[in-house]
Amino acid sequence: MTNEATVLNSHHSDQLEADQLKADQLKTARQARYSPGQSAHKFSLYLYPLLALALLLLVNVLMDPQFFSLQWQDGRLYGPLIDIVNRSAPVALLAIGMSLVIATGGIDLSVGAVMAICGAVCANLLLLGDWSIPAVIGLAVLTGVGCGLLNGVMVSYLGIQPIVATLVLMVAGRGVAQLLNQGQIVTFQNPDFAALGSGSFLGLPVPVWLVLLALLIMQLLLRRTALGLFIEAVGCNAKASRYLGIDDRGIKLAVYILAGGCAALAGIIATADIQGSDANNAGLWLELDAILAVVIGGAALTGGRFSLPRAVIGVLIIQALSTTIVVSGLPAKFNLLIKALVILLVLMLQSELFRNQLKALLSFGKARGGKA
Amino acid sequence: MKIKSIVAGLGLCFICHSSFATTVGFAQVGSESGWRTSFSESVKAEAKKRGIELKFSDAQQKQENQIKAVRSFIAQGVDAIIIAPVVETGWTPVLKEAKRARIPVVIVDRNVQVQDESLFVTRIASDFVEEGRKAATWLMSQPQAQQQCNIIELQGTVGATAAIDRAKGFNEVLAKHPQAKIVRSQTAEFTRAKGKEVMESLLKAEQGGKSICALWAHNDEMALGAIQAIKEAGLKPGKDMLVVSVDAVPDYFKAMADGEANATVELNPHLGGPAFDVIEAYLQGKKDIEKLIRTTGDLFLQDTAAAEYEKRRLN
Numbered sequence: 001m002t003n004e005a006t007v008l009n010s011h012h013s014d015q016l017e018a019d020q021l022k023a024d025q026l027k028t029a030r031q032a033r034y035s036p037g038q039s040a041h042k043f044s045l046y047l048y049p050l051l052a053l054a055l056l057l058l059v060n061v062l063m064d065p066q067f068f069s070l071q072w073q074d075g076r077l078y079g080p081l082i083d084i085v086n087r088s089a090p091v092a093l094l095a096i097g098m099s100l101v102i103a104t105g106g107i108d109l110s111v112g113a114v115m116a117i118c119g120a121v122c123a124n125l126l127l128l129g130d131w132s133i134p135a136v137i138g139l140a141v142l143t144g145v146g147c148g149l150l151n152g153v154m155v156s157y158l159g160i161q162p163i164v165a166t167l168v169l170m171v172a173g174r175g176v177a178q179l180l181n182q183g184q185i186v187t188f189q190n191p192d193f194a195a196l197g198s199g200s201f202l203g204l205p206v207p208v209w210l211v212l213l214a215l216l217i218m219q220l221l222l223r224r225t226a227l228g229l230f231i232e233a234v235g236c237n238a239k240a241s242r243y244l245g246i247d248d249r250g251i252k253l254a255v256y257i258l259a260g261g262c263a264a265l266a267g268i269i270a271t272a273d274i275q276g277s278d279a280n281n282a283g284l285w286l287e288l289d290a291i292l293a294v295v296i297g298g299a300a301l302t303g304g305r306f307s308l309p310r311a312v313i314g315v316l317i318i319q320a321l322s323t324t325i326v327v328s329g330l331p332a333k334f335n336l337l338i339k340a341l342v343i344l345l346v347l348m349l350q351s352e353l354f355r356n357q358l359k360a361l362l363s364f365g366k367a368r369g370g371k372a
Numbered sequence: 373m374k375i376k377s378i379v380a381g382l383g384l385c386f387i388c389h390s391s392f393a394t395t396v397g398f399a400q401v402g403s404e405s406g407w408r409t410s411f412s413e414s415v416k417a418e419a420k421k422r423g424i425e426l427k428f429s430d431a432q433q434k435q436e437n438q439i440k441a442v443r444s445f446i447a448q449g450v451d452a453i454i455i456a457p458v459v460e461t462g463w464t465p466v467l468k469e470a471k472r473a474r475i476p477v478v479i480v481d482r483n484v485q486v487q488d489e490s491l492f493v494t495r496i497a498s499d500f501v502e503e504g505r506k507a508a509t510w511l512m513s514q515p516q517a518q519q520q521c522n523i524i525e526l527q528g529t530v531g532a533t534a535a536i537d538r539a540k541g542f543n544e545v546l547a548k549h550p551q552a553k554i555v556r557s558q559t560a561e562f563t564r565a566k567g568k569e570v571m572e573s574l575l576k577a578e579q580g581g582k583s584i585c586a587l588w589a590h591n592d593e594m595a596l597g598a599i600q601a602i603k604e605a606g607l608k609p610g611k612d613m614l615v616v617s618v619d620a621v622p623d624y625f626k627a628m629a630d631g632e633a634n635a636t637v638e639l640n641p642h643l644g645g646p647a648f649d650v651i652e653a654y655l656q657g658k659k660d661i662e663k664l665i666r667t668t669g670d671l672f673l674q675d676t677a678a679a680e681y682e683k684r685r686l687n
Contacts, residue, residue, distance in 0.1 A: 063577075064576075064577055066576075066579065073606060074606070079576070080573065080576045080577075083572050083573060083576065087569055087572075183403055183409075185564070185593070185623075187623055198600070198604065270565060273565065273568065274564045274565050274568060274596075274597055274600065275600075276564060276623075278563060278564055278565065278593075281561075281563040281564075281565065281566075282565070323573050326558050326570055326573040326574065326577075327573055327574075327576075327577040329556065329577075331557075332527055332530050332557070332558050332559035333530050333531075335530070335559065
């Protein structure tokens with residue numbers, strides 16, 4: 001009887017222990033659960049890109065003491081800082097779209113060409129004359145979405161490698177734009193449409209507002225719903241996500257469509273800015289700047305994580321760098337070399353491994369110095 | 373006797389043929405830009421005027437198409453061939469074939485790289501250095517440039533021949549005018565969007581551009597972008613700041629007619645005339661022709677801009 005009681009008792013305590021274990025596991029699982037924007041590394045993730053940006057701005061101030069000066073001119077703020085933010089707008093829009101594509105483990109090389117196509121669509125519609133501005137914008141965005149759809153279908157349903165599938169449109173797209181423009185630079189006179197590129201609203205340039213709006217909508221869509229989580233899951237492991245019931249193909253299709261839409265907006269801004277569509281040069285190589293910005297923002301090209309605000313900081317770094325080079329007065333032939341070196345430095349500073357190695361090297365030097 | 377008369381008859385026939393209609397084959401690059409289109413049109417018009425039968429081939433920017441075209445010209449037995457090469461290299465074999473067939477070849481616009489210079493008669497090209505000189509000479513003749521004159525330069529793509537030579541010609545003239553100097557120089561890659569972006573930054577780096585007397589752009593597209601930036605900075609392009617560039621595209625004539633730009637040197641698309649001159653001289657037996665013939669376009673100013681715009685817009 002006593003024996004039996006002991007057995008029962010021990011069985012009972014086993015049960016308790018198991019429950020405790022389960023609760024602990026649940027707790028750690030909860031803690032480890034994906035929680036947007038609450039990672040322990042959050043601070044350092046933002047620290048280094050922001051540090052790089054601050055350094056670049058500092059270099060500019062040293063070269064030109066007036067650099068931070070902002071004036072109120074013709075009903076808008078005017079100054080070098082505003083220029084940097086304004087000129088970042090097209091690439092920022094591309095980078096927002098590119099972040100999502102890269103988060104699924106893909107890449108979209110066609111966004112620059114899509115910009116050119118959408119610009120050509122805008123310019124030609126405006127020349128026809130009997131189209132309202134919202135209709136022109138709508139059709140241009142629809143064109144971009146169509147291009148994204150094409151990319152998405154090739155990648156997710158036909159199973160073509162993203163880099164190959166989007167390369168098709170990267171090359172052919174510029175041809176399509178040239179065809180639309182019949183090989184010429186199509187210019188138009190339309191102050192209302194031009195305002196999208198060079199106008200201002202509440203003191204800030206319109207392109208900046210467009211980027212902020214796109215960023216806000218995307219951030220809400222991705223982080224306040226499960227969509228962002230799904231995108232990252234597909235990027236980590238598409239097969240596993242499919243077994244979990246996530247429609248991985250649908251998600252991939254959606255991100256390419258979003259990237260196409262963002263590229264269309266960027267194309268509209270670029271076209272409105274110069275009041276003309278230059279099919280040969282509009283958005284040329286901007287897809288690479290967008291990819292670079294996303295990488296500076298700490299995303300992995302293998303997919304699985306992304307951050308829109310950090311990608312936008314990456315764009316600001318690239319643009320601030322371009323402005324620095326222009327203002328520096330160095331001969332133009334050094335532009336690309338300087339750009340490459342600075343970008344390399346920024347990327348290396350972001351790498352924890354490199355920072356640790358640097359720290360080890362410095363402390364080694366200190367120890368040696370102390371002994372001597 | 374019989375054979376002699378046949379030979380004489382054939383010879384007579386040959387002379388008749390060559391004196392009545394010269395046949396010239398023209399291997400053009402394609403129609404990638406407005407300038408290229410007017411170049412093709414100019415050659416066609418010139419041939420018609422001179423009564424030359426022109427065989428025109430559009431290579432769609434591909435060298436293999438051009439080589440095919442030249443071979444077919446040789447097979448058709450044309451009197452001369454004009455090539456506007458897509459690229460500089462890879463021309464030796466097909467030029468040798470033409471030489472073996474005793475057909476003179478004239479190169480226009482871009483260069484070709486061949487070991488043996490006797491493979492072509494001559495090359496006719498735009499003189500970019502002279503274009504730069506013309507632009508600078510005009511600028512230095514302006515009243516604004518008599519006192520101290522600070523100039524912003526927008527360069528073309530780094531390394532492009534047009535950019536290097538235009539800068540060279542401009543600086544040559546500038547060296548004789550100590551009161552004028554280039555204070556800022558950056559590349560805007562020959563495009564309108566970059567012209568605007570770079571000009572924005574440069575104006576801000578120069579305290580809003582009030583101390584700048586002129587903008588010198590290596591092509592019209594960059595100047596057109598920069599004009600927008602100057603306007604947005606609250607200055608009047610063409611008045612507060614002189615604007616001079618090279619190319620003479622229709623849009624630039626419109627800007628000149630509106631008083632927002634001052635001068636442009638035409639990138640000469642009329643290379644057909646000199647090419648046919650050389651061919652006719654060669655066929656008449658002149659052999660000592662220079663290996664490089666340079667042409668430059670004219671300087672256009674605001675006074676003729678409105679009329680030129682109307683004329684060019686239609687093309």
